[in-house]
Amino acid sequence: MPLAAALAFVAVQAAPLAAVELGEIRMHLFYEETGRLSPDISPPANFSAWNTLIGAGDAEEQANDILIVVELRTSGQRNVETPLRIVARNRDGRTLGERRFSGALTSETGRVYNPLWLRDSTCAGQIIVTATFGRQTRSETISLHCGE
Numbered sequence: 697m698p699l700a701a702a703l704a705f706v707a708v709q710a711a712p713l714a715a716v717e718l719g720e721i722r723m724h725l726f727y728e729e730t731g732r733l734s735p736d737i738s739p740p741a742n743f744s745a746w747n748t749l750i751g752a753g754d755a756e757e758q759a760n761d762i763l764i765v766v767e768l769r770t771s772g773q774r775n776v777e778t779p780l781r782i783v784a785r786n787r788d789g790r791t792l793g794e795r796r797f798s799g800a801l802t803s804e805t806g807r808v809y810n811p812l813w814l815r816d817s818t819c820a821g822q823i824i825v826t827a828t829f830g831r832q833t834r835s836e837t838i839s840l841h842c843g844e
Contacts, residue, residue, distance in 0.1 A: 716776050718832040719767030719807070721825055725759035725818065733763060738825075738836045762840075764793075764812040766827045768800060776800045778830045782812045787822040818842070 725734040737743040766782050780797040793814045800808045817823065819842035826835045 714771040714774075714806075716768055716770040716774065716778065716802075716829070718780075718827055718829040718834050719769040721827055721834060721836045722765040722767075723825070723836070723838055724763045724765070726761040726763055727757040727759050728761075729757050732757075734759070738838060743838070760816050760818050762814040762817050762823075764814065764825055766810045766812070766834075768802065768808050768810070768829065770802055770806045772802070772806050773804045774802045774806070776802060776808070780810055781828045782810065782825065783828075784812065784814055784817075784823055784825045786820050787824070792817055792820055792823065 721738055722736045723738040724736060726732075727734065735741070764782060764784060766780065768776060768780065770776075777799045780800070781794070782796075783794045784792045786792055793812050795810075795812045797810050800810065802808045812825075814820075814823075818840045821841055822837060822839045824835060824837045826833060
Protein backbone atom coordinates (compact mmCIF):
# COMPACT_ATOMS: atom_id res chain seq x y z
CA MET A 697 0.00 0.00 0.00
CA PRO A 698 1.51 3.36 -0.95
CA LEU A 699 2.31 5.65 1.97
CA ALA A 700 -0.29 8.30 1.00
CA ALA A 701 -3.08 5.68 0.83
CA ALA A 702 -2.01 4.20 4.17
CA LEU A 703 -2.06 7.64 5.83
CA ALA A 704 -5.51 8.39 4.39
CA PHE A 705 -6.80 5.03 5.69
CA VAL A 706 -5.43 5.74 9.19
CA ALA A 707 -6.96 9.25 9.15
CA VAL A 708 -10.40 7.87 8.30
CA GLN A 709 -10.12 5.20 11.01
CA ALA A 710 -9.05 7.79 13.61
CA ALA A 711 -11.77 10.32 12.72
CA PRO A 712 -13.85 11.22 15.76
CA LEU A 713 -17.40 9.92 15.99
CA ALA A 714 -20.15 12.40 15.27
CA ALA A 715 -21.52 14.03 18.38
CA VAL A 716 -24.75 12.71 19.82
CA GLU A 717 -27.33 15.49 20.12
CA LEU A 718 -30.43 15.90 22.18
CA GLY A 719 -33.24 16.02 19.63
CA GLU A 720 -36.88 16.93 19.89
CA ILE A 721 -39.26 16.36 22.79
CA ARG A 722 -42.68 15.07 21.79
CA MET A 723 -45.80 14.69 23.95
CA HIS A 724 -48.78 12.51 23.11
CA LEU A 725 -52.09 11.93 24.88
CA PHE A 726 -53.08 8.29 25.37
CA TYR A 727 -56.73 7.71 24.44
CA GLU A 728 -58.12 5.08 26.80
CA GLU A 729 -61.10 4.04 24.69
CA THR A 730 -59.09 3.20 21.57
CA GLY A 731 -55.50 2.74 22.77
CA ARG A 732 -54.37 5.34 20.23
CA LEU A 733 -51.89 8.14 20.76
CA SER A 734 -52.68 11.72 19.78
CA PRO A 735 -50.52 13.65 17.35
CA ASP A 736 -47.64 15.52 19.02
CA ILE A 737 -49.15 18.20 21.30
CA SER A 738 -45.86 19.81 22.37
CA PRO A 739 -44.85 23.28 21.17
CA PRO A 740 -44.97 24.61 18.54
CA ALA A 741 -48.23 22.65 18.07
CA ASN A 742 -51.30 24.79 18.48
CA PHE A 743 -52.85 22.78 21.30
CA SER A 744 -55.08 23.65 24.21
CA ALA A 745 -56.99 21.33 26.51
CA TRP A 746 -59.72 21.62 29.08
CA ASN A 747 -60.72 18.40 30.84
CA THR A 748 -58.76 16.57 28.09
CA LEU A 749 -61.80 15.85 25.93
CA ILE A 750 -59.93 16.06 22.68
CA GLY A 751 -61.60 15.77 19.28
CA ALA A 752 -60.52 12.66 17.39
CA GLY A 753 -62.28 12.77 14.05
CA ASP A 754 -66.02 13.03 14.68
CA ALA A 755 -65.81 11.67 18.24
CA GLU A 756 -64.21 12.90 21.42
CA GLU A 757 -62.01 10.63 23.48
CA GLN A 758 -60.92 10.76 27.10
CA ALA A 759 -57.21 10.93 27.92
CA ASN A 760 -55.68 10.76 31.39
CA ASP A 761 -52.08 9.80 30.58
CA ILE A 762 -49.30 11.41 28.55
CA LEU A 763 -46.42 9.74 26.73
CA ILE A 764 -43.31 11.90 26.51
CA VAL A 765 -40.69 10.91 23.93
CA VAL A 766 -37.16 12.33 23.80
CA GLU A 767 -35.00 11.83 20.73
CA LEU A 768 -31.22 11.35 20.65
CA ARG A 769 -29.62 11.73 17.23
CA THR A 770 -26.26 11.26 15.58
CA SER A 771 -24.97 9.91 12.29
CA GLY A 772 -25.30 6.17 11.90
CA GLN A 773 -25.55 3.41 14.45
CA ARG A 774 -23.74 4.14 17.68
CA ASN A 775 -23.51 2.88 21.24
CA VAL A 776 -24.35 5.89 23.44
CA GLU A 777 -22.97 5.73 26.98
CA THR A 778 -23.87 9.24 28.16
CA PRO A 779 -26.91 9.10 30.48
CA LEU A 780 -30.19 10.76 29.52
CA ARG A 781 -32.52 12.06 32.23
CA ILE A 782 -36.12 13.07 31.57
CA VAL A 783 -38.05 14.91 34.30
CA ALA A 784 -41.60 16.26 34.21
CA ARG A 785 -42.65 18.78 36.86
CA ASN A 786 -45.67 20.93 37.49
CA ARG A 787 -45.46 24.70 37.84
CA ASP A 788 -44.92 24.39 41.60
CA GLY A 789 -41.86 22.19 41.05
CA ARG A 790 -43.46 18.89 42.13
CA THR A 791 -42.06 15.97 40.14
CA LEU A 792 -44.76 14.23 38.11
CA GLY A 793 -42.43 11.67 36.57
CA GLU A 794 -38.76 10.96 36.04
CA ARG A 795 -36.71 8.42 34.12
CA ARG A 796 -32.99 7.89 33.59
CA PHE A 797 -31.46 5.98 30.71
CA SER A 798 -27.88 4.85 31.32
CA GLY A 799 -27.18 4.21 27.65
CA ALA A 800 -28.70 3.41 24.28
CA LEU A 801 -27.98 2.08 20.82
CA THR A 802 -29.00 4.34 17.97
CA SER A 803 -30.52 2.90 14.80
CA GLU A 804 -28.68 2.81 11.49
CA THR A 805 -30.25 6.19 10.76
CA GLY A 806 -28.69 7.57 13.97
CA ARG A 807 -31.86 7.88 16.07
CA VAL A 808 -33.13 6.46 19.34
CA TYR A 809 -36.33 7.49 21.14
CA ASN A 810 -36.66 7.31 24.93
CA PRO A 811 -40.08 7.33 26.66
CA LEU A 812 -41.49 8.64 29.92
CA TRP A 813 -45.10 7.76 30.81
CA LEU A 814 -47.05 10.21 32.99
CA ARG A 815 -50.11 8.64 34.61
CA ASP A 816 -53.17 10.70 35.50
CA SER A 817 -51.46 13.90 34.42
CA THR A 818 -53.88 15.57 32.01
CA CYS A 819 -55.22 17.84 34.78
CA ALA A 820 -51.76 18.76 36.11
CA GLY A 821 -51.91 22.33 34.79
CA GLN A 822 -48.61 23.52 33.44
CA ILE A 823 -46.17 20.64 32.82
CA ILE A 824 -42.50 21.40 32.26
CA VAL A 825 -40.52 18.56 30.68
CA THR A 826 -36.73 18.79 30.90
CA ALA A 827 -34.34 16.42 29.12
CA THR A 828 -30.67 16.44 30.16
CA PHE A 829 -28.04 14.62 28.12
CA GLY A 830 -24.46 15.34 29.18
CA ARG A 831 -24.12 19.14 29.01
CA GLN A 832 -27.16 19.50 26.74
CA THR A 833 -30.55 20.47 28.15
CA ARG A 834 -33.86 20.99 26.41
CA SER A 835 -37.25 21.92 27.92
CA GLU A 836 -40.82 22.03 26.65
CA THR A 837 -43.92 23.27 28.47
CA ILE A 838 -47.55 22.29 27.94
CA SER A 839 -50.68 23.38 29.80
CA LEU A 840 -53.45 20.88 30.61
CA HIS A 841 -56.20 22.23 32.85
CA CYS A 842 -59.39 20.81 34.32
CA GLY A 843 -62.34 22.28 36.08
CA GLU A 844 -66.09 22.58 36.09
